[in-house]
Each structure stands twice: as structure tokens, then as C-alpha cells.
Amino acid sequence: MRYKRVENADVLVKESPYYVENPESHKNNWSTVFKNHHPIYIELGMGRGDFIIHMAESYPQINFIGIEMFLSQMVYATQKLEKMHLSNLKLIHLDAKDLASVFGKEVDTIYLTFCDPWPKKQDEKRRFTHENFLRIYDRVFKKDKRIVLKTDNKGFFQYSLESLSQYWYVFERVSLDLHHDEHPIDNIMTDYEQRYFVEGRPIYYLDARFKN
Ligand SMILES: C[S@@+](CC[C@H](N)C(=O)[O-])C[C@H]1O[C@@H](n2cnc3c(N)ncnc32)[C@H](O)[C@@H]1O
Structure with a gap:
């Protein structure tokens, strides 16, 4: 997917508090960065950041880290944060495949929100729920594993259900139409989700766990 390039995005992002x-220098030490031992929830491919920002506002007892590989996307998140004071949120510029260089076993939950579905078979290994990624996540989960995924892409959702089950995850919750589910969950919308919601597209949702 192509995203609009923002002039000086690197400068703008890097001046945000x-x-x-150098997130690698905090590996095994994120509790020091946050100055507490609260659980750590991360979002891979946070894009413009609406979801992680509102999660951090809503759940102050959890530390959130938004991960994004394009600075031109991150810059929107830093702009939204300009007048906010959230001590439980940090942003990292990183390719998700390098997650284990930044975290030891310190992550409690991983959010995969509207990640690129990579529909072509030749791109299967790029999907965030491919077994290779699930192995990377194993290296950063504290103990029990939890992956929460939202997508509008049915094919990617089916693939993820299969891939996670083959990896012995158990589904705490699955919805084929999150916004019209008879048992609503406490949901905060991402930027993409807001657009799809307006268009009336169904959102697929899963909350997968593995207890060690
Ligand atoms: C379709 S957007 C979704 C953004 C946001 N999660 C939302 O729901 O509004 C996917 C985002 O993932 C980012 N992304 C794609 N591959 C990535 C990777 N390997 N590591 C980190 N971010 C990635 C893209 O730059 C983009 O911002």
C-alpha cells in the first residue's frame, strides 16, 4: 500500500515527547521507560494512531506502544498528541519483523489492526499472522500470549483464524460483524475502521489467547 509522503516527517516525529x-536500548527495560510495572500492549502498524491514543486515554493502568514503519504516517499521531499528556504511551519507528530487537519477554497483548492483507500467495510471509510472525511474537510475549485482530478483509481474516489455530491459539472471542454483534465488545475504532464503519462494511474481529 502507498501512503502520502509528508515533508520533514522525520524531524516532526523525532521532536515529539x-x-x-533507539528503542533497542530499552530491550528488557520498558518498565523503566514507563516508570512502572504495568502491562504492556503494543499495536503493529498503528498508522495515524487514533486507536492507540484513545486506548491510552481510556486505560491509564496499561502502558501502550504504537509501532509504525512509515514516519509519514506517524507524524499524524504526533500531531494529535501535541496538546495531550499521556504518561502511558510511547511511539516507535520500527518494522514489525524487528520486534524482538526491541522487546525481551515483556509484552502482554499485541493488536493487529487493519494490517495489510497481502492477498497474493507469493506475499504470504508478509502477513502479520504468518507463522514466521507468530514465532517473532513468541519471543516478546511475557508469558501468556494474546493477539487481538481487526480487519475488513475476509480472506485475511480466514487465513488468520487458520494460522492462529494451527499455532494452538484459542479464540476467546470471534465476531464476523463487530459493529452489529448481539454481544458488543468495548471497542475503540482505528482510523481505517472509522472510514469502513461509515461505508457500512463489516469488521471482522478476533481475540486469541495461548496460556503457558
Ligand atoms: C492499512 S494501515 C492501518 C493503520 C491503522 N492500524 C488503522 O487501522 O487505521 C497499515 C499500517 O501498517 C503499517 N505497516 C505495514 N507494514 C508494517 C511493518 N512491517 N511494520 C510496521 N508497520 C507496518 C503501514 O505503514 C500502515 O500505516
């Missing part, structure tokens, strides 16, 4: 420079 939420941006963490």
Missing part, C-alpha cells in the same frame, strides 16, 4: 529514539 512520545517518540522513543
Whole structure:
């Protein structure tokens, strides 16, 4: 997918107090960064950041880290945060495949929100729920594993259900139409989700766990 390039995005992002420079230097030490031992929830491919920002506002007892590989996307998140004071949120510029260089076993939940579905078979390994990624997540989960996924892409959702079950995850919750489910969950919308919701597209949702 192509995203609009923002002039000086690197400068703008790096001057934000939420941006963490050299995140690798904090591996195994994120509790020091947050100055507490609260659980750590991360979002891979946070894009413009609406979801992680509102999660951090809504759940102050949880530390959130938004991960994004394009600075031109991150810059929107740092702009939204300009007048906010959230001590439980940090942003990292990183390719998700390098997650284990930044975290030891310290993550409690991983959010995969509207990640690129990579529909072509030749791109299967790029999907965030491919077994190779699930192995990377194993290296950063504290103990029990939890992956929460939202997507509008049926094919990617089916693939993820299969891939996670084959990896012995158990589904705490699955919805084929999150916004019209008879048992609503406490949901905060992402930027993409807001657009799809307006268009009336169904959102697929899963909350998968593995207890060690
Ligand atoms: C379709 S957008 C979804 C953004 C946001 N999660 C939302 O729901 O509004 C996917 C985002 O994932 C980012 N992304 C794609 N591959 C990535 C990777 N390997 N590591 C980190 N971010 C990635 C893209 O730059 C983009 O911002």
C-alpha cells in the first residue's frame, strides 16, 4: 500500500515527547521507560494512531506502544498528541519483523489492526499472522500470549483464524460483524475502521489467547 509522503516527517516525529529514539536500548527495560510495572500492549502498524491514543486515554493502568514503519504516517499521531499528556504511551519507528530487537519477554497483548492483507500467495510471509510472525511474537510475549485482530478483509481474516489455530491459539472471542454483534465488545475504532464503519462494511474481529 502507498501512503502520502509528508515533508520533514522525520524531524516532526523525532521532536515529539512520545517518540522513543533507539528503542533497542530499552530491550528488557520498558518498565523503566514507563516508570512502572504495568502491562504492556503494543499495536503493529498503528498508522495515524487514533486507536492507540484513545486506548491510552481510556486505560491509564496499561502502558501502550504504537509501532509504525512509515514516519509519514506517524507524524499524524504526533500531531494529535501535541496538546495531550499521556504518561502511558510511547511511539516507535520500527518494522514489525524487528520486534524482538526491541522487546525481551515483556509484552502482554499485541493488536493487529487493519494490517495489510497481502492477498497474493507469493506475499504470504508478509502477513502479520504468518507463522514466521507468530514465532517473532513468541519471543516478546511475557508469558501468556494474546493477539487481538481487526480487519475488513475476509480472506485475511480466514487465513488468520487458520494460522492462529494451527499455532494452538484459542479464540476467546470471534465476531464476523463487530459493529452489529448481539454481544458488543468495548471497542475503540482505528482510523481505517472509522472510514469502513461509515461505508457500512463489516469488521471482522478476533481475540486469541495461548496460556503457558
Ligand atoms: C492499512 S494501515 C492501518 C493503520 C491503522 N492500524 C488503522 O487501522 O487505521 C497499515 C499500517 O501498517 C503499517 N505497516 C505495514 N507494514 C508494517 C511493518 N512491517 N511494520 C510496521 N508497520 C507496518 C503501514 O505503514 C500502515 O500505516
